[in-house]
Amino acid sequence: MMRTRPLKVALLGCGVVGSEVARIMTTHADDLAARIGAPVELAGVAVRRPSRVREGIDPALITTDATALVKRGDIDVVVEVIGGIEPARTLITTAFEHGASVVSANKALLAQDGAALHAAAEANSKDLYYEAAVAGAIPLIRPLRESLAGDKVNRVLGIVNGTTNFILDKMDSTGAGYQEALDEATALGYAEADPTADVEGFDAAAKAAILAGIAFHTRVRLDDVYREGMTEVTAADFASAKEMGCTIKLLAICERAGDGASVTARVHPAMIPLTHPLASVRGAYNAVFVESDASGQLMFYGPGAGGAPTASAVLGDLVAVCRNRLSGATGPGESAYAALTVSPMGDVVTRYHISLDVADKPGVLAQVATVFAEHGVSIDTVRQQGRQDGGGEASLVVVTHRASDAALVGTVEALRKLDTVRGVASIMRVEGE
Structure with missing residues (x-):
């Protein structure tokens, strides 16, 4: 009754x-x-x-x-x-x-x-x-906290900010630059007058902290989340991504380390293969991909904002x-019994896509390859192309195998010091493979 x-x-x-x-x-x-x-x-x-x-x-x-x-x-x-x-x-x-x-x-x-x-x-x-x-509107907290309470979640990978996804999707589908896509998002009401919280990843980082805490039964605070915004993503980055069969998304990634004793949480733009379910998430929609031992791969998709x-x-x-x-009862409260260590970004194992402006002369590729070898980073593919406008420069794109983020950062810092490297045009992580 x-x-x-x-x-x-x-x-x-x-x-x-x-x-x-x-x-x-x-x-x-x-x-x-x-x-x-x-x-x-x-x-x-x-x-x-x-x-x-x-x-x-x-x-x-x-x-x-x-x-x-x-x-x-x-x-x-x-x-x-x-x-x-x-x-x-x-x-x-x-x-x-x-x-x-x-x-x-x-x-x-x-x-x-x-x-x-x-x-x-x-x-x-x-x-x-x-x-x-x-x-x-996407049911996510309750499935993680209740439906998967008997499972072991290993990874949560997702698009959790509709504004940034709209901007990146527009850049991908139309070839627009970042500012042009942001202006359209603002005009349509997807972006605030001050979009900093969205485009610099603060909003997504807060959500990553919450997701990581629930998924791994560990206290994860906002300060534990590595954050990198998407304001530096260019049309050239999307062109490179397409050549690799990828697109670019601002991702929140929470995962267990290989030994299971620690976790990481991070937010940054990344290239993901077009074959990955998250690649097809368009407009202002959100989607979160969950990987667990027993359930395997689950995806939650829908409108992530709005009244x-x-x-x-x-x-x-x-x-x-x-x-x-x-x-007279209460539902599930905090579950932080695992108390896993939250590791810094440098411990994350990932891949890099690096675009370099280099001198167009013999021996440059060998010098670049030596720097990668000295930092213990293996090269997957290399693509070199001379500049059409001449000027004695070429574009060199290197995609690495998986390595620690600290080793990859050290590699980039060393590359910047080479006389033959005129500049590092773009650095982006590659995920979802």
Whole structure:
């Protein structure tokens, strides 16, 4: 039988995502009640600008005092979609202390202080759910945390930022330069006025920290994630990628080391073969490729951002948390029992695609090959082409076999010092093989 007293929900933030959460709670109220076993009631909405008209929301619910809202004591669930570190962190911990569970979409906060938030939730016997923090509508956190709880995840490789994927896809499909593709993404609303968090990889790095922590049962913070943006990717890089049968994506990569005793987490642009499932992810879509012992290879794909898709993930968590509330139980908390070492980027084993501008004369290739050999890096392929404009220079493209990133970085530094190397035009890692 359905309980008649409603579960009360406090909404922190009513922007693009928050307004969609409120709308779905209203329009799907009967379905949500049937799925939960009790009605849910929007009991208050904390905002910064109360004068703004919010269609479909009772003005009496609007407040600027978020602290008072989460302290009310009759709130069952707090939905936090304001983002940022503060005041979100304080509001979430206050909500736990005053008897509410929390649903959050705050990837930056979870990547920085996830362990402390989980500890606060556990101390107060409350839930902390955050499916919407990583890939919008794509179910990913729950499969990793619950469906694969009996498996051993070895690698998580994914496109977790729709803005960057749109830009790179546009560069690939039209031959546009980076700035031209960014301008189009901005005009269409995919990129913010300040796109730094997306194009420099900060957004993806926060998501990588969350994914790595869940996948490997190890605490991984944002500072543990190697990050490299995509602003230096050029049309020439895409031309080289096509010659190799590849494309370029900004990837979040979390993986176990070969000995299983450590993990790494990184975000950077990389060439991937066109045969890899991630290569076909177009536009602003996200996709995450998971490799595990028993399940093998799994791929999760869908819209990774936007008001309605993200709200869908928030509402999924809300239903789960409300069900737990009714049964007097809590869902899975932090699982960090493995406590694996998080290794630096230099320990990562990968491949490089290096494009050099060199003097067009005999012996140059031998000098370059010697530098690679001295650093213990084996060369897979070499392509040399004279410049059409003359000038005594040539283009030399080297693709390596797998080696430690530290050895590859050392190789590039040594190449820069050669008199015959006029410049290093491009450096890119090769993944997905």
